[in-house]
Amino acid sequence: MEEEKAREIVVPGETIENRKEFIAGEGTRKEGNEIVAERFGVVDRSTKLLKVIPLSGVYIPRKGNTVIGQVIDITFNGWFVDIRAPHLGFLTIAECGKRVIKEDLSEYYKVKDILLAKVKSVKTRSIELTMKERGLKKLDEGLIILVNPTRVPRIIGRAGSMVNLIKKETNTTIVVGQNGVIWIKGKNVENELLAKKAIELVSEKPFIEGLTEKVKEFLENEKAGWKK
Amino acid sequence: MKRPDGRSNEEFRTVEARVDVVSRADGSALFAFGNSKAIVSVYGPRQLYPQHLQNPERCLLRCYYDLASFSVPERKRPGPTRRSIEISYVMTKALEPAIKLEAFPNSVIDVYALIIDSDASTRCAAINAASLALANAGVPMKELVSAVSVGKLGNELVVDLTKEEEDFKVIKEGEEQKTTDIPIAFLSRSKKISLLQLDGKISAEELFKAIELGKKACLKISKIQERTLKKIKNIKK
Incomplete structure (x- = not known):
């Protein structure tokens, strides 16, 4: 038990x-x-x-949250980004983190592009996003997985302990969006899939004590299986 | 007089209640009174389109009630009917006071209720399941909603009618007397009525008695709902 x-x-x-x-x-x-x-x-x-x-529910955006979203529409002054919240996020030209000189905004971010952005402000009608900070960018390749947003604190762990462990053990780069979208990028697909498995393990069992040790054990067992 | 299935007058049928039955939904639940089974899936709060339906003060609650075509003895043509549109409306009205709709302006919460097996009191089963599914979806709620139907069978008041009882006719003083059906929904904490319909004839005195009877049964049901939510499998794993 x-x-x-x-x-x-x-x-x-x-x-x-x-x-x-x-x-x-x-x-x-x-x-x-x-x-x-x-x-x-x-x-x-x-x-x-x-x-x-x-224990469940949709993502409710807060100012300063890092989120991963998908561009779903382009207007004359910015991009609409689906961030799995009750409203769409909006990224204006001024906040997009690039110098925009062309009129066609799809030259910068196209529909279906995945963006790593930050919530700038939350108003009753709209959620404004920004990409001006360091590290915020368009995510080109890698693996995207969706989890319940209420599990995100557990996946990150105390001061990032859980996600850092998974990163180290699987040799991957992981970005966890507060909206429950997780981006994994590794050297090969096997590493990415292993990280995915570990994250799913965490999100399925959020109430067990000493979960970090369990995940470590799990990852070591899986890796030992590869060598055989 | 004994009831056809041997229940006492204050007893409802065996209840089956489960949550997380629809994997794609944000929240879902199954609730059954004997053979009346309802599956409810909840989506949202999510963005509402077309835009003119958006309300900047509160969230819109949309309920869809429908019978599966195989749920009744005679095949039901799929799609909304006069009856299902009405029940969708009363379901919305029954659930609205329990949900904190002000928290999500300009958005919508969709509640889809599908009756997969029907044996009377389906709207009560649907409301009970919807209340479970909404809590399961993490929607902020003031309290739970529980519903039960009370009927007048001959001279007696009984809880949770079956189809057999609903169609039962008593010949009294040469006149044919049909069963009266009263679906009631109660809010679990404030003990207020959020749904009260009446189909048939009943005296005012008896109606008050029926409501009292319904209240007692609803409190029992809300205990069952509470238990169902608390034994969610995520915690056991």
Whole structure:
């Protein structure tokens, strides 16, 4: 049996706490003294600010998130990018990270291109993206996999420990978008597929203690299989 | 009088409830009252087109209720009918008060309910499944919604009618008396009614009794829904 920590799961409308000293955080609301869950997820009791960490759901963009998206439309002043959020992201010419001199914007980014971008601002109607920072670029080759956005923190791990382990063991470059899109680039396809397997393992089992060691074990076993 | 399947008046049929049944959907659930089975898949919140439907204040909730052509004894022609359009509408109205629609302006949440087997009370099964599927999809909700049908069979009030009971006729004082069917949906926390329909004849007093009966059954159902959500397989793995 795999060891697992006792996690408190709540459903919408369920009372989490009825003591006065607690404050309602994300995914909860206050009704009198009671703190009531508003999403289906796990309760975070690390502080007095009670939060519900959702177990499922679409990506909700925040300012500063790094995301991977696909260009789906071009207008006269920018590109519409699908970032798996409730709205489309928009990348203007000024924020595209290139000096635009040609009128035809498809010379720079075409429809179906995959872009690594950052969320500049979130407004009620639109999500503005930027590619002006270092490292933000069009992703040319590699492997794209989709995971549930709620699993992203686990895939990255504490201070990047999980993703760094997978990178090191499989000798690949991995970029994890906060929207659950992951880009893997390795020297050969075998390495990329192994990294993909490891990431899928993490996203399927997000609630196991000592997952980093398990992934390390998994990767070493797989690699030992290759040598035989 | 005994009911045809031997249940007591306050008892609903065996419930089957599961989540994550449709792999492509953002959230999905199956809910069954005996032979009435509903599969619901939820997509979104996602961008809404055409643009003139977008509401800058709140999210749009769209429900589609449909019977599978094989779900009824006589083949049902696929596609929306007068009945299914009406039920789609009442489902939307029953679910709307439980969802935090203000959180996603200009977007849409699509709820597709498909009845794969029908034996009366299908709209209640569909609402129960939709509530599970919405929670499963991670949509912010104020509370869960549970629904059950209450009927007047002869002189008695019974919970969760079957097709047999719905078509049952009593000859009383030379007059033919048909069964009255009352689907009720309750919000699990605030205990408010979000759906109340009535098909047939009933006195005002009996209607209040029927609502009380429905409330009791709905609370039991909301406990089942809670349990179903909590034993999600992702955590066991």
